[in-house]
Amino acid sequence: MTTEVLTSADYIRHHLQNLTCGLHEGQIHCAHNAEEAKEMGFWALNVDTFVVSLVLGLFFTLLFYRVAVKAKQGTPSGAQNFIEWIIEFIDNSVRGSFTGRSALVAPLALTVFLWIFLMNLMDLVPVDYIPYLAEKAGLGHFKLVPSTDPNATIGMSLGVFFLVIYYSIKIKGIGGFFGELALMPFQSSNKLVQVLFMPVNLLLEGVNLIAKPVSLALRLFGNMYAGEMIFILIALLPFYAQWTLSLPWAIFHILIVTLQAFIFMTLTIVYLDMAHQEHH
Amino acid sequence: MNINATLLGQTIMFAMFVWFSMKFVWPPIMAALEERKKQIADGLAAAERGKHDLELAAHRSADLIREAKEKAAEIIAQSDKRGSELIEAAKIQAHAESERIVTAAKAEIDQEVFRAKEQLRMQVSAVALAGAGKILGREIDAKSHNDLLEKLVAEI
Numbered sequence: 001m002t003t004e005v006l007t008s009a010d011y012i013r014h015h016l017q018n019l020t021c022g023l024h025e026g027q028i029h030c031a032h033n034a035e036e037a038k039e040m041g042f043w044a045l046n047v048d049t050f051v052v053s054l055v056l057g058l059f060f061t062l063l064f065y066r067v068a069v070k071a072k073q074g075t076p077s078g079a080q081n082f083i084e085w086i087i088e089f090i091d092n093s094v095r096g097s098f099t100g101r102s103a104l105v106a107p108l109a110l111t112v113f114l115w116i117f118l119m120n121l122m123d124l125v126p127v128d129y130i131p132y133l134a135e136k137a138g139l140g141h142f143k144l145v146p147s148t149d150p151n152a153t154i155g156m157s158l159g160v161f162f163l164v165i166y167y168s169i170k171i172k173g174i175g176g177f178f179g180e181l182a183l184m185p186f187q188s189s190n191k192l193v194q195v196l197f198m199p200v201n202l203l204l205e206g207v208n209l210i211a212k213p214v215s216l217a218l219r220l221f222g223n224m225y226a227g228e229m230i231f232i233l234i235a236l237l238p239f240y241a242q243w244t245l246s247l248p249w250a251i252f253h254i255l256i257v258t259l260q261a262f263i264f265m266t267l268t269i270v271y272l273d274m275a276h277q278e279h280h
Numbered sequence: 281m282n283i284n285a286t287l288l289g290q291t292i293m294f295a296m297f298v299w300f301s302m303k304f305v306w307p308p309i310m311a312a313l314e315e316r317k318k319q320i321a322d323g324l325a326a327a328e329r330g331k332h333d334l335e336l337a338a339h340r341s342a343d344l345i346r347e348a349k350e351k352a353a354e355i356i357a358q359s360d361k362r363g364s365e366l367i368e369a370a371k372i373q374a375h376a377e378s379e380r381i382v383t384a385a386k387a388e389i390d391q392e393v394f395r396a397k398e399q400l401r402m403q404v405s406a407v408a409l410a411g412a413g414k415i416l417g418r419e420i421d422a423k424s425h426n427d428l429l430e431k432l433v434a435e436i
Contacts, residue, residue, distance in 0.1 A: 020284065037282055046286040053290065057297045064305040071312035087309050106310075107301035115297060146290075151283060155290025159298070 008236055015127060015232045017141040018149055019048040019134070032140050046149055048134075053146040056118040061111075086114070090265075097269040100276035108163070108272075109265045112156070117261035119147040120224055124250055124257070127231045147224040147260075150217065157217035160268050164212065167275040176278070181205040212271050216264060223260050227253050405433045 013034070020037040021030040022044025030047070031037035037044065067083045076084060090113060094106045122145045134142030146152040168177045184205060186197040227249075234245045409429055 020282065022284070040282075040284070042284050044282070044284040044286075045289065046284065049286050050289050050293075054293060057293060061297055061300050061305065064301070064309070068305045068308040071308050076316075084309065084313060087306075087313065091310070104298075104302055107306040108298050110306060111294070111298045111301045115294070149286065151286035152290045154283070155287045156294050158287070159291050159294040 011236065012229075012232055014141065015131060016143070016229075018046040018143050019139055019141045020044050021047050030140060046143075046151055048142045048144070049146045049149040049152050052122065052144060053115070053119055053152055056122075056146070057115055060114045060118060064110075064114075086110075093266060094269055097266060098273045098276075100273065102272070102276070104163075105269060105272050109269050112160075112268050113261050113265040116147060116156070116220065116264050117258065119145065119152065120257035120260055122146070123148075123224060123227055123231065123253060126246075127228070127235050145224060145228055147220055148228045150221045153217040153221040154213070156264075157213035160216060160271060161213035164209075164271050164275045167272060171276055172278055181209070212267075216267055220260050220264055223256060227256055401433050401436050404436065405429050408432070 017031075017034055018037070019030055020040060022028065022040035024031065024036055024040050031040060031044075063079070064083055067080050071080065087110065090110045091106060094109050098105050125144055130144040131142050134140075143149060165177075168180070172180065182198045182201050182205070183194070184201055186201055188194045188197060230249055231246065231253075234242055234249060237245065409425070
């Protein structure tokens with residue numbers, strides 16, 4: 001946090017570097033910079049993303065589990081009230097968008113919303129606290145916000161994508177699923193023309209299908225990464241002036257945090273609804 | 281910012297959390313919510329029923345009160361009637377009694393008068409006898425003249 005250009009760039013780069021650990025030059029250790037992380041290739045782990053998302057996931061599942069175990073029909077109080085409020089909100093969203101019947105979709109939506117919300121919420125922790133503590137603990141880098149790591153967002157969207165494909169095939173059968181990809185949007189009563197349309201349809205619908213997980217993952221990642229970046233840039237200001245920008249941005253960010261979690265959840269529900277519906 | 285095995289880890293973690301929510305979080309909370317919804321609906325229905333019952337009871341009590349009032353009025357009317365009947369009967373009885381007493385008194389008076397007359401008649405005869413004796417200046421044999429006097433007395 002100095003005025004020199006070089007150190008500013010270093011500062012930003014430092015903040016954007018995950019704690020990537022993996023096999024490098026014959027031994028397992030954590031990367032000191034982006035180049036080393038790149039050299040580790042695919043079989044490396046972003047420990048910070050992994051640990052933070054695991055802790056957050058455990059936090060909300062266990063919190064909800066505790067309430068679920070004690071859930072009683074009488075007058076609810078405190079935590080149970082709050083959690084029932086969330087559950088009803090999710091339930092209403094699912095009922096509004098999902099027309100089929102499924103035991104999976106509502107808990108899936110709950111998990112998506114809360115997990116993403118909590119991961120995004122980490123963005124509101126001042127950007128220097130955790131890297132500073134990590135440095136004291138001997139860790140070179142530590143990115144607190146898992147949703148600014150594309151691995152986390154793509155990981156979730158892949159999960160959704162698998163479910164979409166699974167339910168498409170389960171509901172419509174393999175033939176029905178491929179028929180949906182190959183026989184639309186261009187249709188013809190002439191068999192020969194229909195066959196000629198097939199590659200075009202496959203291309204269009206294939207792009208359509210692939211675009212779902214990609215857009216899910218990149219929308220969340222892009223929003224959170226940009227938000228994080230702006231927090232880092234604000235942190236470059238002198239400390240007495242930071243609040244003039246970081247406060248409004250943080251307040252605005254509360255909206256983004258919730259909105260992005262909500263969008264991811266709603267789109268997940270919609271995609272699964274589409275997978276459950278038969279087109280004719 | 282590399283794509284690496286974290287991706288797979290996140291997908292697996294995601295699947296696990298979804299599974300956990302599906303298995304242990306969502307169903308019990310939903311069941312509790314449903315149960316409460318039912319309880320509230322039942323409670324509202326019971327309240328509605330109670331209100332209805334109350335209305336019925338109010339109707340019934342109003343009916344009862346009206347009936348009781350009618351009966352009381354009837355009883356009062358009846359007792360009034362009976363009372364006047366009794367008074368009427370007592371009057372008649374009193375009247376008869378008074379007649380009887382008056383008649384008895386009259387009879388007694390008549391008897392008394394008769395007796396007094398009888399006595400008076402006796403005394404008059406005695407006085408007349410005494411007076412006649414004195415007037416005649418001589419002794420009159422009371423016995424011999426008694427028959428005459430008795431006849432006289434009977435005439436008076």
